[in-house]
Amino acid sequence: MQIKYTTQSHQTKAINTIVDLFQGQSRQVSEYDIFDGEAVCGNGYMLDNMSLLENLQRVQKSNKIEASPMLESHDFSVEMETGTGKTYVYIKSILELYDRYGWNKYIIITPSIAIREGVLSSLASMKSHFKSEYKFPYDYFEYDSSRLGSLKHFIRDDGLQIMVMTIDSFKRANTILNMTQEGFAGTPKESLQKVNPILILDEPQNMESELSRISIGELNPLFTLRFSATHKNYYNLIYTLTPREALSQGLVKQIDVLALSENETVNDAYINVQKIEIDKRSKRPVATLELIVKNRDEFVTKSVKIKGNDSLKEKTKNAIYTGFIVDEINAREMYIQFENGLRLELSQINGQVKQQIQEQQITEAIAMHMQKYEELKKKDIKVLSLFFIDRVANFLNNEDGWMQRHFCQEFDRLKVGFESFKDVRSDDVYKYYFAKRKSGYIDDLKNNDSDRKLAKKTYDLIMKEKETLLSFEEKTSFIFSHSALKEGWDNPNVFFITTLNDTKSEMKKRQILGRGVRLAVDKYGNRVEDKEINRLTVVANESFDDFARDLQLEYEVSGISQGSTPNNIKNKIKAKRKYSENELNDEFKALWKKLKSKTLFELKLDEEKYKEKVIRKLQGIETREQKIVRQFGTIEDDIYGYVAEEKSFGLNFEQILPDLVSIIEKEVGLTRYMIIEILDQVDLKPFIRNSDAYTKRALEAFNDAKHEILTECSDGIVYKESGEYYTFMNVFPDELEGYDYEMCRNGLYDAEQWDSTIEKDFIGCADTHFKFFTKLPKRFKIKTPLGSYSPDFAVIKYDESEGAFVIETKGSEKESELRGHEKWQISYAKKHFKLLDIKYKDRVTDCKVV
Numbered sequence: 001m002q003i004k005y006t007t008q009s010h011q012t013k014a015i016n017t018i019v020d021l022f023q024g025q026s027r028q029v030s031e032y033d034i035f036d037g038e039a040v041c042g043n044g045y046m047l048d049n050m051s052l053l054e055n056l057q058r059v060q061k062s063n064k065i066e067a068s069p070m071l072e073s074h075d076f077s078v079e080m081e082t083g084t085g086k087t088y089v090y091i092k093s094i095l096e097l098y099d100r101y102g103w104n105k106y107i108i109i110t111p112s113i114a115i116r117e118g119v120l121s122s123l124a125s126m127k128s129h130f131k132s133e134y135k136f137p138y139d140y141f142e143y144d145s146s147r148l149g150s151l152k153h154f155i156r157d158d159g160l161q162i163m164v165m166t167i168d169s170f171k172r173a174n175t176i177l178n179m180t181q182e183g184f185a186g187t188p189k190e191s192l193q194k195v196n197p198i199l200i201l202d203e204p205q206n207m208e209s210e211l212s213r214i215s216i217g218e219l220n221p222l223f224t225l226r227f228s229a230t231h232k233n234y235y236n237l238i239y240t241l242t243p244r245e246a247l248s249q250g251l252v253k254q255i256d257v258l259a260l261s262e263n264e265t266v267n268d269a270y271i272n273v274q275k276i277e278i279d280k281r282s283k284r285p286v287a288t289l290e291l292i293v294k295n296r297d298e299f300v301t302k303s304v305k306i307k308g309n310d311s312l313k314e315k316t317k318n319a320i321y322t323g324f325i326v327d328e329i330n331a332r333e334m335y336i337q338f339e340n341g342l343r344l345e346l347s348q349i350n351g352q353v354k355q356q357i358q359e360q361q362i363t364e365a366i367a368m369h370m371q372k373y374e375e376l377k378k379k380d381i382k383v384l385s386l387f388f389i390d391r392v393a394n395f396l397n398n399e400d401g402w403m404q405r406h407f408c409q410e411f412d413r414l415k416v417g418f419e420s421f422k423d424v425r426s427d428d429v430y431k432y433y434f435a436k437r438k439s440g441y442i443d444d445l446k447n448n449d450s451d452r453k454l455a456k457k458t459y460d461l462i463m464k465e466k467e468t469l470l471s472f473e474e475k476t477s478f479i480f481s482h483s484a485l486k487e488g489w490d491n492p493n494v495f496f497i498t499t500l501n502d503t504k505s506e507m508k509k510r511q512i513l514g515r516g517v518r519l520a521v522d523k524y525g526n527r528v529e530d531k532e533i534n535r536l537t538v539v540a541n542e543s544f545d546d547f548a549r550d551l552q553l554e555y556e557v558s559g560i561s562q563g564s565t566p567n568n569i570k571n572k573i574k575a576k577r578k579y580s581e582n583e584l585n586d587e588f589k590a591l592w593k594k595l596k597s598k599t600l601f602e603l604k605l606d607e608e609k610y611k612e613k614v615i616r617k618l619q620g621i622e623t624r625e626q627k628i629v630r631q632f633g634t635i636e637d638d639i640y641g642y643v644a645e646e647k648s649f650g651l652n653f654e655q656i657l658p659d660l661v662s663i664i665e666k667e668v669g670l671t672r673y674m675i676i677e678i679l680d681q682v683d684l685k686p687f688i689r690n691s692d693a694y695t696k697r698a699l700e701a702f703n704d705a706k707h708e709i710l711t712e713c714s715d716g717i718v719y720k721e722s723g724e725y726y727t728f729m730n731v732f733p734d735e736l737e738g739y740d741y742e743m744c745r746n747g748l749y750d751a752e753q754w755d756s757t758i759e760k761d762f763i764g765c766a767d768t769h770f771k772f773f774t775k776l777p778k779r780f781k782i783k784t785p786l787g788s789y790s791p792d793f794a795v796i797k798y799d800e801s802e803g804a805f806v807i808e809t810k811g812s813e814k815e816s817e818l819r820g821h822e823k824w825q826i827s828y829a830k831k832h833f834k835l836l837d838i839k840y841k842d843r844v845t846d847c848k849v850v
């Protein structure tokens with residue numbers, strides 16, 4: 001079956017925008033030129049920059065985009081939501097540009113092999129469609145450093161040529177393209193430069209490093225078109241189609257979410273004992289545990305080697321492993337024991353909530369798939385389901401394989417009620433696409449030559465089957481992958497995506513949705529326009545609110561949630577300091593003289609008051625029985641959505657209670673005697689009911705009580721001057737640079753930096769109501785028991801009787817709504833400023849009330 005393509009109105013608008021950008025350019029005649037003895041047939045350009053700027057401003061106005069005041073580069077950005085035909089648009093734009101202007105050399109550059117393979121697949125799939133519309137021939141090929149004959153042909157041929165390559169194939173100095181080669185007058189890159197190719201960047205936000213930008217510029221492009229749904233920076237934005245517009249216009253599937261989560265906590269203390277062995281080097285027993293590890297700002301499942309006395313919390317940087325310190329690893333009896341009393345044997349898993357949720361996800365996904373398969377089969381539409389798993393070993397039967405076993409078991413149990421499946425073997429309805437080395441299947445590939453070749457093999461397999469999967473003759477309708485399908489592949493008939501990887505996965509929500517938002521096609525390849533049919537359901541292992549919130553945040557970070565924009569290069573600001581230290585006004589000189597002093601603190605805890613406070617807090621803790629919560633909701637075109645159904649059901653597993661005393665001792669630093677003395681006066685039934693939830697709240701109680709005592713008592717924390725000082729130049733350099741700056745008259749700089757909209761509004765207000773002010777940078781820090789704290793602003797009022805203040809704008813006007821950590825830091829800062837005789841006001845959202 002061949003997918004049938006039609007140009008939709010939003011695509012036509014994008015293509016016309018690109019072509020009209022060069023209005024006034026006459027059609028070039030392809031001719032050979034000789035450069036350094038080398039025959040070259042390249043792109044020519046006649047438009048002057050003033051005409052191009054006028055064209056740019058005209059198409060921007062037509063598309064309701066803020067006009068660029070100047071032409072800073074020949075880079076132009078096109079923003080299109082995933083699934084709306086971005087690849088189609090730039091391929092047809094190439095054909096239109098050649099037809100209209102005669103430009104014949106194009107290079108499509110991608111950030112990864114996956115996306116490159118997707119582009120090549122699209123070029124092959126669309127060729128017969130475009131053949132009926134365009135009467136001229138064209139060639140496309142994949143750049144291969146081992147076959148430079150195709151590159152020579154690209155440089156010399158006078159017909160339309162399209163080359164597809166990854167950024168890695170030329171950005172480093174040791175690549176073939178950058179080395180002198182036989183048949184070229186110098187390096188192949190130098191020959192390419194003579195062609196003045198037109199560059200198409202697919203997902204350019206992944207090619208924004210300095211090395212990538214320099215390497216792209218060295219290709220000497222005539223101009224560059226940048227296509228993405230999530231630009232990091234705009235370069236002369238000419239067209240935009242947002243997620244909200246795509247959803248509301250029915251250009252992509254509507255999104256439903258079936259959310260399954262634990263009612264008290266999403267992240268249980270998950271530990272999977274994979275291996276216990278004697279380490280060859282140390283000759284001591286070690287264990288390999290699968291844990292949930294913090295990686296930058298995300299959590300991923302990872303195998304970690306653990307030895308005696310290791311803290312899982314420290315090894316993973318994940319607070320859910322508080323109290324999990326290795327007490328013993330026994331390689332003879334094959335078990336590992338922790339100081340909190342938990343003992344796990346080889347292949348045993350702690351945190352069964354995670355697996356129970358995953359099992360429920362698989363069951364729900366199969367049932368919904370079968371139901372929708374029967375419904376849409378009557379309309380000649382085949383339904384596909386995609387599963388992202390957390391670890392290959394959890395799927396494959398020759399390893400642990402519980403996911404594969406559970407899928408087959410549930411498929412066989414559920415199929416009896418469905419005509420299309422009742423006579424089908426479970427082994428025939430699913431396929432998996434995992435990367436495989438000689439040693440076996442693996443979770444993740446590295447960015448080296450051997451793994452890049454391996455990635456190509458994996459993508460070749462799924463790309464070749466992309467359209468086969470749409471046929472009812474092909475029994476496969478369930479697809480399992482680890483990370484192979486996270487980019488560069490999608491299928492219009494994916495109606496269900498199940499995330500069996502961790503809640504805080506390395507895959508973004510938009511990346512997950514992108515695999516299935518494209519509009520469905522029937523068995524004849526015709527696109528289906530019906531909104532009720534085009535619904536993608538994500539079966540997620542987290543609450544609906546968490547899923548929707550994270551998706552919303554991803555849209556906001558991308559700058560397209562509420563019509564805002566990513567960083568626009570032309571908006572970058574250099575803020576210059578207006579005064580030296582000697583030129584400051586007298587009031588700020590006096591304030592700075594106090595402010596620059598660094599301090600130290602001493603702590604004194606009243607134990608009896610502390611114990612009373614902790615006991616009162618612990619007595620107020622309530623917990624609920626652990627259950628799986630099932631929510632079904634819809635993501636609206638405002639990206640928030642609503643929950644339509646919700647129910648919960650109990651968990652079926654035994655849980656070993658952790659050693660609460662040891663956990664508190666480790667985290668809070670109290671003696672075991674004091675902890676036991678406190679817990680003896682508390683009802684621990686809530687702990688037995690749900691130990692995980694109780695432990696987290698108990699730790700909060702112990703810590704909050706400590707900070708309350710320290711801040712409430714006059715001698716709880718005592719600040720003293722250390723005798724060290726900040727220097728003016730180190731805190732306030734001559735020049736600052738960035739995007740988030742607000743121009744002002746009365747600041748220390750001609751533009752002051754802001755970190756939030758509250759701060760931005762404060763700067764605008766302060767510029768009118770204050771004699772002088774400045775943002776205090778992050779490098780200006782005050783020591784507290786909770787780490788360093790940086791206040792927001794220093795201000796000088798017009799009324800000299802009130803004088804100077806340090807201002808904190810973070811958080812809420814209500815103290816009860818501040819986060820605990822932030823609240824206590826502010827409380828400690830008050831004592832620091834009191835010592836230095838500085839007026840300090842916190843929770844300020846309106847400068848007029850200072």
